[in-house]
Amino acid sequence: MPGDGLPVPAGLSAVLAAAAGRAAEQPVGGAPALREAACGYWERRGLPTRLGRVAAAPGAPALLVALTAALGGDVLVPRPCAAWWAPYARLLGRPVFHVPTPAESGGVPDPYALLETVRRVRDEGGDPRLLVLSVADDPTATVAPPELLHATAEAAAGEGLHLVSDETWRDTLHSPHDTVLLSPAEMLPGQVTVVTDLAGALLPPSWPAAVARFPADATGRDLHARVLDVLTALGARVAEPVAAAAGHALGEPADVVERRAAAVRLHASVAAAAHAAVVAAGAFARPPQAGRHLYVDLGPLRAGLAAHGVGDAQELEDLLTTRLGMPAPGGHRFGDDLGALRVRLATGPLLGDTDEERTECLTSPSPLELPHVQRALMSLRSVFDDLRDDAQRRESPR
Structure with missing residues (x-):
């Protein structure tokens, strides 16, 4: 979880x-x-x-x-x-x-x-x-x-x-x-x-x-x-x-309700930004509606991933976990087909590396504008954009 x-x-x-x-x-x-x-x-x-x-x-x-x-x-x-x-x-x-x-x-x-x-x-x-x-x-x-x-x-x-x-x-x-x-x-x-x-x-x-x-x-x-x-x-x-x-x-009680609402708003905003990044790179993901994660299908980028030796969800998990510097469990862990190139990405690791940074996310009216969150999202976009570019280079000329 x-x-x-x-x-x-x-x-x-x-x-x-x-x-x-x-x-x-x-x-x-x-x-x-x-x-x-x-x-x-x-x-x-x-x-x-x-x-x-x-x-x-x-x-x-x-x-x-x-x-x-x-x-x-x-x-x-x-x-x-x-x-x-x-x-x-x-x-x-x-x-x-x-x-x-x-x-x-x-x-x-x-x-x-x-x-x-x-x-x-x-x-x-x-x-x-x-x-x-x-x-x-x-x-x-x-x-x-x-x-x-x-x-x-x-x-x-x-x-x-x-x-x-x-x-x-x-x-x-x-x-x-x-x-x-x-x-x-x-x-x-x-x-x-x-x-x-x-x-x-x-x-x-x-x-x-x-x-x-x-x-x-x-x-x-x-x-x-x-x-x-x-x-x-x-x-x-x-x-x-x-x-x-x-x-x-x-x-x-009020303090529990307020904290829960703040955490949900935070994760919703980060999940929406992460969703926009992976979709812009050509991957597929349903818009996240709940929780603190999203489920990404990199099937459209299969050609580029093949250049990195990725042909199934386990290999995709290994590659993205290394490149993103955060867990990226493959869809096979959730009962999905091993051959499908799907992963679950969590939003928690995008909130910072210290309690101080994560608390700042929770209290900020604009968490996506915080430097450490921007860096994390930029890194995410960069990894997926590189995979998109690899896939485009490997596509057959029309």
């Missing part, structure tokens, strides 16, 4: 420090105070939640492992998808099937491709039970339109699939007043478990905490109980100081 690159807010640090001397353990699934804070968080987003249908864990991966183990069967995910989804299912010995996404967005499978994949898996003796999706997506940084989500949710429901909606990035919309984000739990309240990793918008990635919201019916009750059994077997408890900070953040 790409971090925001920013210093920890003073308010959160104070809450964590105040709880550092607590010796008691959080119970598996989270203490009532943490779960009540999660209920309030979802209530404010139009998802009324019962206290007995919430579980907390030290990060979303623990919750997904527990859900996959509790539900059984085969797992369906979009192509591409968050890098950590498929490995945890495979860890449990569960087959994972990637379903193509439509051209306009990632995170949610095409409904017709989903139906065809389910049919094929069953014809081959498989047992698909779980579909994991994300409306605000990592890695593509897009937000699936409501009509697509509705069609896919209906298709999944018709096939008896349980949906896990990873809503880690829902609070990082770049244009929150212009982008409509719906949770599938609003459409299928009895068949959707919502998972939110607080590292998306509320906590630093080094403070692992995530919460899950289960359906309110008997199915949700039974699934919640089975998930708690798995979390108990794993010893997956949120550390007490982190739980205190998580509860504070989920309560969304």
Whole structure:
């Protein structure tokens, strides 16, 4: 998960420090105070939640492992998808099937491709039970339109699939007043478990905490109980100081809300500038709508990349990581085809090298005009322009 690159807010640090001397353990699934804070968080987003249908864990991966183990069967995910989804299912010995996404967005499978994949898996003796999706997506940084989500949710429901909606990035919309984000739990309240990793918008990635919201019916009750059994077997408890900070953040006091909004504005502006740079060089990328990253397809520059010995996503990752001086994970890490020349670029590394520079980005009314940000974006443009020029030189004369 790409971090925001920013210093920890003073308010959160104070809450964590105040709880550092607590010796008691959080119970598996989270203490009532943490779960009540999660209920309030979802209530404010139009998802009324019962206290007995919430579980907390030290990060979303623990919750997904527990859900996959509790539900059984085969797992369906979009192509591409968050890098950590498929490995945890495979860890449990569960087959994972990637379903193509439509051209306009990632995170949610095409409904017709989903139906065809389910049919094929069953014809081959498989047992698909779980579909994991994300409306605000990592890695593509897009937000699936409501009509697509509705069609896919209906298709999944018709096939008896349980949906896990990873809503880690829902609070990082770049244009929150212009982008409509719906949770599938609003459409299928009895068949959707919502998972939110607080590292998306509320906590630093080094403070692992995530919460899950289960359906309110008997199915949700039974699934919640089975998930708690798995979390108990794993010893997956949120550390007490982190739980205190998580509860504070989920309560969304003014300082947390203001900091989150400032961070989202910052990353949105840098992502837009990075998107303009890569598109101007001839690469393809959907305009980023959420998160702090963008997903770039360098297929149009394949001829130039071949001159550098790049023929697949791993080789592209190696080249760009070296040239950019920042991580550039290839699309194969997100379940994409190895032969496709795609990478995810994070915006955090473009904010500076020191806490002072990154804090200046957060407080500046014009962060793109700061010298260190301009240098970082200029370096990005230079790398992609060089690849464009290489591709043009290698094109056959007309």
